[in-house]
Amino acid sequence: MGSDDTQLPDVRQLEQVLRSTTLRLASELAAPQDEAPDWDGFEWRVALAVVAIHGIGALLANRLRWQGPPLWSAFLAEQRHHGQLRQVRIEDLLARIDHEARARGLGLQRLKGAALLELGLYAAGERPMGDIDLLLNAADMEAASALMRELGYRDDFDGSRHRSFAPGTLAAGLGFGEHEANPLRIELHDHVSERLPMQETDLSELIRAPVLEPGLNPYPDPLSLMRHLLLHAAGNIRTRSLRLVQLHDLALLAPRLSPGDWAALVTGPQAPGAWWAMPPLSLLERHFPGRLPRDLLKMLAADCPPLLRLSVQRLDIFEASLSCPRIAAFPGLAWSRTPGEALGLMLARLRPDRETRAQMRHSVATQPALANAGWTDRSQLRKLLRWTLSRPLRVPTLYSLRCALAYEPS
Template sequence: MPLLPAATVRAALRLTTERFAAELASPTDRAPDWTDRAPDWNDFEWRTAIAVSVMHGISALLADRLRWAGPPHWQAFLEEQAEQGKLRERKVRALLTRLDEASRRANLPLLAMKGSALLALGLYEPGQRPQSDVDLLARPGDFDATHQLVLKAGYAEGVTMWKHRDYLPLDALAVPAFGEHEANPIKIELHTAVHERLPVREVAITAQVFPADAQPGLNAYPSLAALMRHLLLHAAGNLCGCGIRLIQLHDIAALAERLSQADWDEALTTASDGLPAWWAVPPLELAQRLFPSHWPHERLARARAAALAACPARLRRAALHYPLDQVSMSRYSVPMLPGIEWSHGVIEALQCARLRLHPGRKAVAQSRRAAANVHAFASSPWVDQSRWQKALRFLLGAPPRVTTMYSLRRAMAYEPAHANFA
């Protein structure tokens, strides 16, 4: 099925994204009447729905939550994703067990972050939450020893970015299967710090998330507040780059119910830039708007007020009205200066513009190496274009987003593996 004009694609992305967000937000026993009926979508919109569910990591959740049946190819897709999600979760758990045993033997204390921590908490049913990689946080002095540990676990060193170093399994597929699949590689990302650039201001929270009494092996976060703090900072980084995923916002909402007032005070306390967690305001606003029934507003109020006061006024206003499709993986194209509203003042905004236009040779080289390891980018001619060609393309109109177009094209070509599909 060929892709349609940009306006049609944008409309389909918005339509399907908003519907799925609403479906996930409504508990079955309180769902509005329309959730009993399948959407009246055309063939292209149903294919877009497949792409959106994969990009947002919600396919297995939808398989469990939806109260209606769509066309056969949609139902077959959901069934496959639910099955493959369970198979992949078993692989992730097995990998975590191996890493835990190896790090105990090596006397290395490591923190298993984000998805691995959520898996241990049991916030989701088996297979519901996808996990494409395992994030490990090591103390800086333990980096080399942990590097060797990962290599011995059957991994090859990938690209070193400013946030982490990538590792891929030695038997990784050159072309991954679409969506969740048992055969797709589980990456390892090794960190020595937990930080984000928003968009140029670096915010670090490493000291708050790594356990002070960490023992050899894979450790949990020191508290639920520390986990929430990391989820919010990571979500802020993705929002700043217009790349948030629905599953990330769902994680925040699902965990929010478990936090006490003291937990919220800890989660939103001052970070490395000397300010309360101003960066948490946009993901919190969006998560509360999408999943309103999950929020303990009274417990959150005091900590949120301090974070809100530290948040730039322009960002506060924008966060109140963020359309999900425009700040998420559903966005058709990325603006020339993504995240500029996150700047604290004119100087940071100018720095953001300068780095976007002239990121420097080292940053460009790192981006190219990273893109070569991601099939969506490696298969796109956009990556090989020069800076001036890309700038010219933006002047003529923001180009389609590489990852979004990749998911759409794979969804257009998707055929379920089940032989009984008709």
């Protein structure tokens, strides 16, 4: 580690603290306890980093039964306040998009966080959103892009999975965790898919509204939203970047599904392709038990790759997220369904394709957690050599830790 990390212990001890704080805060969301954890000053700082990594500050502020030290209480109060301010911005922007899309006869569908916001599953400011994701028909992409520009947004990144837009002016100083000033991007999707791990799993026709009326449209039904949240969670588990707030989404939405909905997930038109739903639902059952029908996981496991099925048995939110500081050589290898796919994943890791390299350059340029890290801008060969010799920490994890160690209440 570098000179900025002199306050951090050795990697093994740091990993133990990250694991214990992550699992304790996960348990607080599922079943709040009466007594505060017996953490020292460093552990409380690490807990701040875990809150920021998982987007759960406002949730904890509203649910904890204990106070914690003043630093902790102040941070959660700030997170709740900024979450409420940010939600006002999000709702205002969505209302503008809806109004202008109606005027143009343009149909758009709310995705993920924007859909959850409309359902009212969370109190004001509890559910963080870094992007507004919208689904549209491919023929409407240019018209929708023009609308975003008229709303003051500029072209940000155009990839195979979405076209993104950023605010015309970005805040110079970004706050730690969820902050009202953090930029709110818009992503336009003409399809919805995840690479698991190399083949694209496309759910577009299973989650798209049959007819997109002018303005903002909801998902056709709760199962469509659940399918999309599960697929997105699966993609994040594959890259070890799942957030606790994503599991919390699943826990809140699960009671809205009927027995017929759950049966359709396994035996409907997506079967047997719903094998990817087993890992996120296994984590849901582990950290928020009692939300799933009996034998659902067993039925999904039947189509899961053997190595993935085995790895899921010992998987928890720590290992599936940025709380885990270790850089994996080949993340997602267990998701491979054939030896050829496993080989393709390893080759892609060693030699990323053009779009992956472009996405990384864009991320380094726009995300404070990746900029000036001395890792993400290196070649794959130099990364491999450094990983072999020194086993550095994951850059976003280290960034959150540094912010937590430097944090002072505003």
